[in-house]
Amino acid sequence: MSAERVAVVGVGQTEHRAVRADVSMVGLVREAAKRALADAEMTWTDIDAVVIGKAPDMFEGVVMPELFLADALGAAGKPMLRVHTAGSVGGSTAIVAAGLVQSGVHERVLTVAFEKQSESDAMWALTVPTPFQAPLVAGAGGYFAPLIRAYMQRAGAPADIGMMVAVKDRLNAIRNPYAHLKLPDIDMQMVEESPMLWEPLRYLETCPSSDGACAMVLASERVADAASRPPAWVQGTAWRSEPTLFARRDQVNPQAGLDCAADVYRQAGITNPREDFDCAEVYVPFSWYEPMWLENLGFAAPGEGWKLTQSGATAFDGDIPWNPSGGVLSSNPIGASGMLRFAEAANQVRGAAGEHQVEGARRALGHAYGGGSQFFAMWVVGADKP
Amino acid sequence: MAPTRDVAVVSYASWTSPAELQRNEVEMLMPVVAEAVADSGLPREEIGFTVSGSCDYLIGAPFSFVSALDAVGAWPPIRESHVEMDAAWALYEAWIQIQKGSVDSALVYGFGKASPGDPSEIFTLQLDPYTVGPLWPDTISVAALQARAWMDRTGGTEHDLVEVGARSLRNWAWANGVDLEPDAVDELLAQPTIASPLRPGDVAPDTDGCAAIVLAAGDLAKELAAKRELRPAWITGIDHRIEPQALGFRDLSVSTSTALAALTAGVGDGPVDVAELHTQFSHEELILREALGLEDGANVNPSGGPLQANPPMAAGLIRIGEAAARVMDGEAGRAIAHASSGPCLQQNLVCVLEGEDA
Numbered sequence: 001m002s003a004e005r006v007a008v009v010g011v012g013q014t015e016h017r018a019v020r021a022d023v024s025m026v027g028l029v030r031e032a033a034k035r036a037l038a039d040a041e042m043t044w045t046d047i048d049a050v051v052i053g054k055a056p057d058m059f060e061g062v063v064m065p066e067l068f069l070a071d072a073l074g075a076a077g078k079p080m081l082r083v084h085t086a087g088s089v090g091g092s093t094a095i096v097a098a099g100l101v102q103s104g105v106h107e108r109v110l111t112v113a114f115e116k117q118s119e120s121d122a123m124w125a126l127t128v129p130t131p132f133q134a135p136l137v138a139g140a141g142g143y144f145a146p147l148i149r150a151y152m153q154r155a156g157a158p159a160d161i162g163m164m165v166a167v168k169d170r171l172n173a174i175r176n177p178y179a180h181l182k183l184p185d186i187d188m189q190m191v192e193e194s195p196m197l198w199e200p201l202r203y204l205e206t207c208p209s210s211d212g213a214c215a216m217v218l219a220s221e222r223v224a225d226a227a228s229r230p231p232a233w234v235q236g237t238a239w240r241s242e243p244t245l246f247a248r249r250d251q252v253n254p255q256a257g258l259d260c261a262a263d264v265y266r267q268a269g270i271t272n273p274r275e276d277f278d279c280a281e282v283y284v285p286f287s288w289y290e291p292m293w294l295e296n297l298g299f300a301a302p303g304e305g306w307k308l309t310q311s312g313a314t315a316f317d318g319d320i321p322w323n324p325s326g327g328v329l330s331s332n333p334i335g336a337s338g339m340l341r342f343a344e345a346a347n348q349v350r351g352a353a354g355e356h357q358v359e360g361a362r363r364a365l366g367h368a369y370g371g372g373s374q375f376f377a378m379w380v381v382g383a384d385k386p
Numbered sequence: 387m388a389p390t391r392d393v394a395v396v397s398y399a400s401w402t403s404p405a406e407l408q409r410n411e412v413e414m415l416m417p418v419v420a421e422a423v424a425d426s427g428l429p430r431e432e433i434g435f436t437v438s439g440s441c442d443y444l445i446g447a448p449f450s451f452v453s454a455l456d457a458v459g460a461w462p463p464i465r466e467s468h469v470e471m472d473a474a475w476a477l478y479e480a481w482i483q484i485q486k487g488s489v490d491s492a493l494v495y496g497f498g499k500a501s502p503g504d505p506s507e508i509f510t511l512q513l514d515p516y517t518v519g520p521l522w523p524d525t526i527s528v529a530a531l532q533a534r535a536w537m538d539r540t541g542g543t544e545h546d547l548v549e550v551g552a553r554s555l556r557n558w559a560w561a562n563g564v565d566l567e568p569d570a571v572d573e574l575l576a577q578p579t580i581a582s583p584l585r586p587g588d589v590a591p592d593t594d595g596c597a598a599i600v601l602a603a604g605d606l607a608k609e610l611a612a613k614r615e616l617r618p619a620w621i622t623g624i625d626h627r628i629e630p631q632a633l634g635f636r637d638l639s640v641s642t643s644t645a646l647a648a649l650t651a652g653v654g655d656g657p658v659d660v661a662e663l664h665t666q667f668s669h670e671e672l673i674l675r676e677a678l679g680l681e682d683g684a685n686v687n688p689s690g691g692p693l694q695a696n697p698p699m700a701a702g703l704i705r706i707g708e709a710a711a712r713v714m715d716g717e718a719g720r721a722i723a724h725a726s727s728g729p730c731l732q733q734n735l736v737c738v739l740e741g742e743d744a
Contacts, residue, residue, distance in 0.1 A: 081471070082475075
């Protein structure tokens with residue numbers, strides 16, 4: 001029993017900003033969806049089903065906002081699903097949408113992920129004290145900083161690796177017209193002089209809060225073969241989850257991430273990620289997560305990830321560019337951040353990434369994670385059919 | 387192209403209470419998930435996929451599904467996803483993953499506690515936040531608009547509504563072996579309305595609860611059911627559709643999305659022995675009967691339905707579980723289940739379950 005083939009035939013995203021006061025939530029999701037439809041050379045009526053994803057509803061203050069957004073996304077009379085898997089949701093949403101085609105149920109699926117953080121306050125929403133749960137302590141940075149310190153100690157990493165990632169991803173973002181942060185003058189000194197938020201994370205080593213949306217049209221083999229623009233073929237999808245807290249858990253190098261990568265690599269025939277991929281879009285919301293995920297995703301041996309960053313291998317002109325779009329460090333509409341990784345990976349292998357196109361990219365990894373480093377979603381996309 | 391795999395419900399467990407103040411979501415879920423997994427006959431670690439449905443706002447925290455994972459025992463790490471929808475849609479997602487062929491079985495669960503807050507206020511936050519939400523119409527008042535629209539179109543009366551509630555209570559008493567003498571319809575009609583034309587018996591109660599279902603494909607489903615001398619409840623059709631939310635954009639007296647989903651799911655292709663409908667208000671049953679094309683004699687909500695127990699985010703999955711249970715124990719040959727989401731039956735899912743091999 002094998003799944004039907006599925007491909008990305010349209011990609012769209014909004015201009016990401018701290019506050020998109022010019023649009024409502026409706027306007028925001030339509031901006032991304034209409035661009036994806038135009039890229040796919042389709043209209044609303046061509047779409048069989050809509051899959052929407054976003055992070056907690058408290059980020060906007062609307063319960064299940066897909067209900068009021070349904071009509072604006074052309075879903076009236078169609079099936080609509082709403083996915084929520086924490087920070088990994090943008091990736092999980094794409095996997096759910098792909099499944100609708102791979103199962104043979106639909107041929108053209110529109111998937112959209114968004115966050116309009118300016119409608120509410122994510123820091124507040126993440127800090128609500130809940131009985132019986134470990135508090136997140138002043139947002140996600142407070143949760144992840146101790147894990148980063150553990151990584152630095154374990155790997156013996158020099159203290160400036162995080163700053164190198166912060167500079168690299170912000171310089172990449174200058175080539176991305178949609179990116180939120182544009183810091184053309186950024187350098188190590190500017191990052192070092194920015195305020196320390198959560199030791200060792202400085203202000204400029206941290207992702208912004210963005211309003212933004214991302215959309216893709218996923219299509220069957222029959223539809224993708226007939227498309228005039230090159231499709232990105234989905235060569236593998238995988239997701240894994242593990243509990244937040246228990247005694248044996250390695251939060252620095254989580255088993256769920258290792259298992260998820262092994263699963264998606266097996267499906268796509270990846271044996272040496274650094275060589276087999278031409279680029280990767282990986283969920284790096286805090287600078288140090290680049291070296292940490294380089295190891296978790298098998299691009300480097302345990303303890304060696306920071307050496308790849310230090311050598312420039314992950315830079316735009318390196319042998320394995322990570323986050324040529326500027327990544328989460330440059331644009332972070334939380335619910336959409338994972339889908340942006342999946343969509344940017346797709347655009348790379350379609351040759352449609354514009355100024356941040358990695359020359360000749362034929363296979364790319366899209367990655368997202370969420371919760372307490374416990375939810376993982378990944379896909380491998382390629383210019384060739386699986 | 388069409389889905390080709392036979393998929394069946396092989397086990398179901400649920401638990402509901404008017405208000406469970408002693409236990410949190412995880413404590414509420416653990417025994418229910420454990421029961422469904424044990425009854426399925428599949429070792430937990432052999433279940434291919436896990437997916438749940440819940441709503442963060444019910445406890446006022448951003449990630450209620452995250453801690454709920456503790457009820458599943460997600461170690462070693464599992465293939466898992468979550469929908470911010472009634473868990474009936476989580477079951478649809480599980481069905482898709484099995485159709486895709488990557489897994490042969492799935493655990494689906496849904497949970498919701500009404501007791502920490504006021505669901506009729508919380509779900510007001512589903513309405514358009516720019517134009518309707520700021521007016522704070524509570525969910526019962528919004529539903530009353532639909533009840534009135536149905537009465538205006540059909541000439542139906544408040545008597546018809548109250549009869550639905552009274553039958554629901556009789557069914558619940560019968561299903562649970564409770565000896566009670568429900569109020570006569572006339573006595574119910576004498577009660578004051580909450581939001582005209584709806585009276586207390588027309589409105590689902592606030593409930594805490596959860597449910598879990600295990601799905602399996604083809605020969606695996608047959609093998610698991612045979613061990614327990616039950617038959618699998620085969621999902622022979624499932625579909626869901628959504629309508630625009632704006633109350634002025636649609637005819638509230640009908641449910642076009644239910645009718646569309648029923649057509650794709652094949653409800654009309656055979657007799658319906660039992661129908662479990664996600665009727666949170668009495669008039670919804672009358673609208674849904676018409677949309678589903680049910681005969682007057684159809685056995686609707688033999689469990690009592692949501693008018694007796696309506697845990698948010700689980701009540702739709704419970705409909706599928708109850709319908710499947712009637713098929714598995716041989717009481718029904720062909721049953722349908724319905725789940726709903728959003729104001730005035732905005733989004734609807736229809737599932738057909740059959741006892742004979744699909």
